[in-house]
Amino acid sequence: MNDVIFKGFGEKAMPFLKALDFHQNREWFLENKDIFEAHLYEPLGDLVEDLLARFEKAGLPFRGDRKKSQFRIKRDVRFSKDKSPYNRHLSALLSPDGNKWAESGCFYVCIGHEDYRGCYAAVAWWQQKPELLLAMRKAIVEKPENYRAMVNALKKNGLAMKDTDALKRTPRGFEAVTDPDLIEALRNRNFVVRYPIDPSAITSPKLADDLLDFALRARPLIDWGRAISGTTTS
Template sequence: MAATISSSTFDFLKKLSKNNNREWFNAHKELYIQSQENVISFLEDLIKEMGEFDPELLKIDAKKSLFRIYRDTRFSKDKSPYKTNFGSSLGMGKGSQKGGYYLHLEPKKSFIAGGIYMPEPSVLKEIRKEISLYGDEFLKIINQKDFKKYFPELDQESKLVKVPQGFEKEDTMGDYLKLKNFIVIHYLSDEEVMNPKAAGKMAAIYQVMKPLNDFLNAPFL
């Protein structure tokens, strides 16, 4: 039987957000361990489902894919010691050299994502070249009916004001060349996350984003 994200896991995260301190966390460490194990079991099933269309993912260790719950507070005004979510990198992370997938579990704020987040300058340049050269192919992917249904547009949060140097100002793909990240996000309700069939449903959405990852990875194959 497929693993399901339990309500107790979200209850733990809700309590943690209200008691984000070491004393409370240490007193409720068992709740954290149970929640973490629940998420890992779910990820194992999700990876199996996703392996049907992307066999490379089967190499991923579910436990190692989880980000630490401990926050790095050195350069942050917010000194809360713990994250109030479970995040899993399925080949996607800051500075990653290739397109991948990401899962974020948090009460009322869960989402799945894919693409490349904050790639190194050399990688970003190659992706921009690919988009400039093969714009029609890129547009066909992001305008595909199912893709548009889950991902109306690429994330626009990090973007240049002008077309980057090395590209024509009038390049028809100019708006996309300005992007610093190439990621798509689909938000999930708590009910969708805790649905007994969530792993299969999420995998189906991830499969829709795979052509984007394939395109982003093409320059490096």
């Protein structure tokens, strides 16, 4: 088990992201790369390693790597109208097999400029393969008691699911469902719970404690999805 202990992000982490929002050019970034690495990149790597050890001890199915789990600060602008070369946030994703694909149930943490993504963590089933999403929808209809138990467990833990990309209409094949809570669930493309992070708190080592607590409280969502994903063929 890893012995890396997260000590907090650097004091210049948020000022760097705010400045980067204004100075969207390679020259400025290279001149300030040392600040980026010392106050953002390396601390996020420490946070990942610290959380990995905590998650393993707690039996949570999130794996990763301090470098490979981080998303690049440099943007891929090939298919985007926004040609800004750099993101205004830095983030990492942990998943059961350690890759950065969220469809298998994931833990995500983002440290961002508040005018854009902001700072938050999320536990989610995100952009699943069509067969898994269909299996989840069938499970909601065929075993509504399991779905409702999961939702109630999250509520008891102070969490609520919210999909900002939900369908406006009930998906085909489920039109006969009339229960409002099940209709709302069937329209979800993703199943997500979020934890807002106070930007002023990112320099504290306590952030790792708070994120472990959040992940444990979100466990009912991960367990519900894993029970369903185990019934689908890969």
